[in-house]
Amino acid sequence: MAHREVLSPPGKRVIMLGNVAIARGFLEAGLQFAAAYPGTPSTEIVEALSTAAKLLGGKPYVEWSVNEKVALEAALGAAIAGARSMAAMKHVGLNVAADPFFSSAYLGVDGALVVVSADDPWMWSSQNEQDNRWYGLHAYIPVVEPTGPQDAKEAAKLALLYSEKYKRPFILRTTTRIAHTRVPVDTGEIPVDRLEPRGEFHKDPSRWTLVPQYARRKRVELLEFWDKISVELASFPLNGTEGSGSLAIVGVGLGYRYAREAARILGVEDDVTVYKIATSVPFPRPMAEKILGHDTVLVVEEGDPVAEIQLKTIAQEEGLRARILGKRDNLLPRYGELGLEKVVNALSKLVGKEPPKWAVDPPTSVEEKLPPRPPVLCPGCPYRGFFYALRRAVNKLRLKPVYSGDIGCYSLGVLPPFHVQDTIIEMGGSIGAGNGFAHVLRGDSDITIAIIGDSTFFHSGITPLLNAVYNNAPLLVIVLDNHTTAMTGHQPHPGTGIRAIGEPGYAMSIESVARGVGVGKVLVADPFDVKDSEAKLLEALRYVKEEKKPAVLIAKGACILVALRAAYRRGIKPVIYRVNIDKCTGCGICYTVFNCPAILRREDRKAEIDPALCTGCGVCAQICPFNAFEPVSELNPEWFKIMRTAKPEQ
């Protein structure tokens, strides 16, 4: 069970990941209902809550939902029925959930609802950089931001309590360096009895239905709430003021930590007043008025200039003439993450102090002299052999494929030598955009191949597949079914039949779904068997070309990391492989075309296996034309079974 420290006894100081601290904060505030779809950097919140729920006998209720929209709807439903609820997602997840999100502002709740949005500046694990505090402004939903991982627990707790007090949804916005930073956290009491997931629904169509007659009234009430909360957030316990110098630094969220340390590094603590802001939307009006009393104001925030623009608006409205600096004037960069060097530099210009050498003249990186190291498919990943077979099948039929790609480990197929991701848009986009490709790419050898993972298929692949069947889009949909959501750290999904807290659920069959929506050709391949994969691919591709209809091919083989864990747990050690140097001719297929990271090229071009990296998947033995790969000892058939079937375990 992951993140057990979430249940550490009260009164202790325990090192926790920001996300685990957030989970702890929710538990201390009496959370009853949690739903999420995994996404970096938000995932560990619900992983930790799952562990808690498992150990506390189902308190609170925790689920992995099928996608973010459903997660938010489920949490909203529970909150309407009086439960203290939360839904967690990565920044782009809120795009998926935007529809119920906007409605939730109008509806309000009877219990509490916190929507956690984990933003990822500089896109460490994301397709875009998106500051979801805009969503707060846009939907009239207040935003709480921890001012660093140091108070992530308190921020989560307070967000839930405030939501309960005002009966309105709140956003808890984190960023990567809050979510994935570990700090000592002081634990408080968890009121275990209050976590019981139990609600009561009070029928009242004037409250719970958004028909125009009610929605119009609610719109007016929402604006009244907004004006009121803009004032009342000034007393939010994590907001505060430090120092009394003439220069104002507004440290918003994590920006506060950079501001504080930068002032210390420059030795100007006495020359500045640091305003610590944990409620960036709406910017607390009384604090803004104090801040705007300074001649010069530096705003330090992670993401877009959301606080800065609000301050400028308030200054305009109040006729105040403070000079407000930050990102709009590029004193701080408008993209990427904050860094001490950036904040120290900006501040030094305002206080006229010499910054340390590393801030003005950072040593240059030798990066360009080194080979890049992008993430790659793991040694033993089922996708490697399958992509190898895919390229062979497409070449055999002399087709001109467009690989409509998607988001998951298989996105790494964008790299050489595979090149099997021509577009990557958003989750579900492979089949969705594939509909468009398929209708306009009409040449004889053109073929659209959508490649989607199992978790992504359940998340948002079914509706576009239905669309393809309905509209006769000639495309091949490949579902890479590795029985897990691998990219985000191996969560289960509806296909696995395992639920968040480890209990059994219904195991949805992708074949049945495909047949159910009317796909005429549904095939299953074994990605660890290159010949089988190639044969099935040829059959499916021919069907799409000849029948001009969609086909679905499901490649079923476990994520090797999950398989290895399952094997270790059962005391099975996979037998690794080695190269028989006499047989190896140095043709290079294995380390170039197949490209397993465990296979190295020797000086003489012959292959060599790194025993520290080999997982024993054995696929290299199938692709070597000279049978040069051999197991180091007798093979265990049990391992080959596990490789194909392993599922994540709680």
Add this chain to the structure above:
Amino acid sequence: MQKDALNIVVTGVGGQGQITLARVIAEAALIRGINAIVAETHGLSQRGGTVIVHVRLGNADAPLIPPGAAHVLLSMELIEAARYSHYLARDSIAVVNDYLVPPPLPGIKVPSTDELVSTIKERAGSLVIIPATQKALETGDVRVANMMLLGAAIEAGAFRDYIDMSSAEKAIQSVLGKAARQNIAALHNGAELARKAIKQ
């Protein structure tokens, strides 16, 4: 009153145990009442990509270490040690695993160990290189190589008086639980390797 910040950059290739290494350092500091803050790399980069973890002990607020301000570089791999060597301050120390993982991109040119070592030396005040992975493979479990690196770094004095062998042992106990025994053994093996390396 907390001591001045000690900035430690931990690097390597995804999957080599950088996060566990950083966790143990933070835990060892906390055991001695010293504040710790560890900014980790999760998600995509864990698939065999380049990994950097920022560990700050003592009086630190911000999670990230700026280039040029690290006192210590611990690297599980040579190319990654070179890649992040510009994080080091002038009077710093690098403790590096003598292990080179060529990025699996077809046709890529990989620098030699000598070239990499001289790149790291240009930045590091001192450099200790130990064969952690090789030794770990000999003991039958490659996963303990990270604790060998930790032992070597403590032996080399990289952590000054912020953490020591005994707090590291306790930290391993609390972070690694059932796997503590072989990891503590690895810690001492690493210290031994460092003694040999420094003598040479």
